[in-house]
Amino acid sequence: MSKKKTIRFEIVTPERIVLKEDITQVTVPTRDGEITVLPKHIPLISILKPGVIEAKKEDDALEVMSVSGGFIEVLRDKVIILADTAERAEEIDIDRAEEARKRAEETKKNIINKDDIRFANLSARMEVELARTKAVKRWKRIKSI
Numbered sequence: 425m426s427k428k429k430t431i432r433f434e435i436v437t438p439e440r441i442v443l444k445e446d447i448t449q450v451t452v453p454t455r456d457g458e459i460t461v462l463p464k465h466i467p468l469i470s471i472l473k474p475g476v477i478e479a480k481k482e483d484d485a486l487e488v489m490s491v492s493g494g495f496i497e498v499l500r501d502k503v504i505i506l507a508d509t510a511e512r513a514e515e516i517d518i519d520r521a522e523e524a525r526k527r528a529e530e531t532k533k534n535i536i537n538k539d540d541i542r543f544a545n546l547s548a549r550m551e552v553e554l555a556r557t558k559a560v561k562r563w564k565r566i567k568s569i
Contacts, residue, residue: 425427426450426484427482428498429448429462429463429464429485430446430447430448430463431446431447431448431449431450431461431462431464431465431501431502432444432446432501432502433441433445433446433447433450433479433501433502433503433505434504434505435468435477435478435489435491435504435505435507435510436504436506437505437506437507437509437510437515438508441490441543442481442510442511442512443487443512445449445539446480446481446482447479447480447481447482447487447503448462448463448481448482448484449461449462449463449478449479449480450478450479450480450503451477451478451479452472452474452475452477452491452496453472453474453476453491453495454458454470454471454472454473455470455471455472455473455476456470458475459545461496461498461503463501464500465500465503466498467497467498467499468496468497468498469495469497470496471494471495472491472493472494472495472505472507472550473493474490474491474492474551474552474554474555474557475490475491475555476489476490476491476555476558476559477489477490477491477505477559478562480537483559486563486566487512488512488515488559488562488563488566489507489510489511489512489557489559489567490511490513490516490552490555490556490558490559490560491507491508491509491510492507492509492510492552492555493507493508493552494506494508494510494569495505502555503521504516504517506554509552511534511556511558511559512536513559513562513563513564514563516524516557516559516560517566518523518557518558518560518561519544521553521556521557522553522557523556523559524549524553525550525553525554528549528550528551528553529565
């Protein structure tokens with residue numbers, strides 16, 4: 425039985441290293457759409473948008489994470505994500521994430537003078553909380569919780 429080809433994967437925030445391990449593939453939300461990176465992928469750099477990251481390990485187990493934005497750099501043997509914030513799905517409190525998304529949505533509806541900057545900030549916050557919620561739901565579905 426041959427060993428699967430892997431690529432070194434690191435996801436780092438200003439506060440911590442969220443994950444650092446060898447994987448067989450990773451799927452990430454970029455500004456231009458979702459991409460999947462496999463070993464020996466061509467080098468690239470891209471901007472990440474809020475969403476869900478899925479990293480597949482050698483044993484085919486999936487590591488599911490939420491990311492709020494940042495950058496991805498793909499090298500021949502390594503993928504590095506520098507994220508504004510990132511959390512592993514099992515670390516996210518789904519009730520708090522849902523509540524935060526609902527609060528942001530309500531505040532967005534109640535903006536009287538439609539301040540563009542505040543509206544954009546609330547929209548971005550909603551997108552982040554939605555990504556967190558999606559990550560937990562996907563992780564629970566994978567783990568059959």
